Amino acid sequence: MQQPSTKPLxxxxxxxxxxxxxxxxxxxxxxxxxxxxxxxxSVIVVLLESVADVRARHGVLLRNAEWAFTILFTLEYVLRLxxxxxxxxxxxxxxxxxxxxxxxxxxxxxLLPGAQxxxxxxxxxxxxxxxxxxxxxxxxxxxxxLHALVLSRRKIEVFLFSVASVVVIFGSVMYLIEGPENGFTxxxxxxxxAVVTLTTxxxxxxxxxxxxxxxxxxxxxxxxxxxxxxxxxIVTAELTRAAQGPVTMRACPGCGATGHDPxxxxxxxxxxxx
Numbered sequence: 469m470q471q472p473s474t475k476p477l478x479x480x481x482x483x484x485x486x487x488x489x490x491x492x493x494x495x496x497x498x499x500x501x502x503x504x505x506x507x508x509x510s511v512i513v514v515l516l517e518s519v520a521d522v523r524a525r526h527g528v529l530l531r532n533a534e535w536a537f538t539i540l541f542t543l544e545y546v547l548r549l550x551x552x553x554x555x556x557x558x559x560x561x562x563x564x565x566x567x568x569x570x571x572x573x574x575x576x577x578x579l580l581p582g583a584q585x586x587x588x589x590x591x592x593x594x595x596x597x598x599x600x601x602x603x604x605x606x607x608x609x610x611x612x613x614l615h616a617l618v619l620s621r622r623k624i625e626v627f628l629f630s631v632a633s634v635v636v637i638f639g640s641v642m643y644l645i646e647g648p649e650n651g652f653t654x655x656x657x658x659x660x661x662a663v664v665t666l667t668t669x670x671x672x673x674x675x676x677x678x679x680x681x682x683x684x685x686x687x688x689x690x691x692x693x694x695x696x697x698x699x700x701x702i703v704t705a706e707l708t709r710a711a712q713g714p715v716t717m718r719a720c721p722g723c724g725a726t727g728h729d730p731x732x733x734x735x736x737x738x739x740x741x742x
Contacts (some may be wrong), residue, residue, distance in 0.1 A: 477553065477721050484551035488544075489719035503544070510537035538574040545571065548724065557723030557738050564724075620702045627698055635662040638688055642681060650677045666692040 477485050490496040510533075516522045517530045545567045549555035558564045639659030646652040651674040652661065661674050665688045676682050719725070722740025732742055 477551070481551050482721075484547060485719070485721055488548055488551055489724050506537060506540065510534070510541075513537065534574060538571050541567070542571045552720075552722055552724050553740065554722040554738050557725070561723065561725060561737075616703050620699075620705075623702045624699055627702070631666070631695060634691075635659050635666060638662040638666075638684065641684065642676065645678060645681045645684070646676050650681070651675070662688065665689060666695065668692045668696070 486493055487495045487499050513530050513533045517527070517534065523530065548558060548564075548567065552558055559568070636659055639657075639662040640655050641658075642661060643652045643655045643658035646658075652658045657674070664671050665685055668689065676685050720735035720738065720740050720742060722735055723738040725735060725737045734741060
């Protein structure tokens with residue numbers, strides 16, 4: 469098996485990595501602050517462009533600004549991939565995917581008008597403020613939450629399957645009891661009512677009229693309160709087992725990942741030398 473490369477970055481790539489990925493240096497912090505400001509302004513531009521009156525008066529200006537931000541973020545994304553030894557690792561990471569999705573909608577709008585509205589996904593990039601403010605504890609907590617969700621995946625899948633079975637059964641029963649004359653025109657319509665009732669949303673667009681149907685509805689409402697608490701308990705139980713030690717904001721030169729143990733020598737994601 470091919471051993472991971474540990475060759476250090478040199479020249480402009482090393483300097484670029486320090487500025488783009490490291491938030492502990494003055495240049496890195498200035499870069500991240502400027503990036504966050506640009507992200508916020510670009511999101512405001514997208515929001516304003518969705519307002520008809522503003523678009524009618526300043527549509528050309530907003531559109532040009534949106535393209536300017538897109539080109540800027542595209543160049544930043546390319547630089548990020550160029551300043552690490554394993555660009556594929558970063559490209560498949562959470563922030564790597566967000567960075568890519570932040571620029572794609574504008575390019576897609578050339579073929580699909582209106583697609584640029586999806587550029588509001590750039591707001592996720594503001595999560596980099598945790599690095600700028602050196603809030604390493606937030607990174608640790610987010611890692612714990614993600615780890616707990618992964619460990620809870622199968623339990624939650626079983627839970628969702630059980631809930632789906634319950635709403636199908638209750639939806640079918642209500643279709644038989646209430647019938648089309650009371651709004652339950654089909655089993656899917658009954659399932660829709662069961663989902664709305666079980667989740668305690670209660671739109672009120674359809675409701676049982678017979679005493680038996682109302683009794684079943686009352687049971688579903690009470691059951692709904694218990695069901696809502698189940699996934700919370702599952703994830704909470706896993707969170708108690710996912711306690712981790714302190715982490716730092718050092719960025720890996722290989723994949724750009726952060727959240728390493730203070731005493732770590734190698735990246736826990738790609739094994740590159742830190």
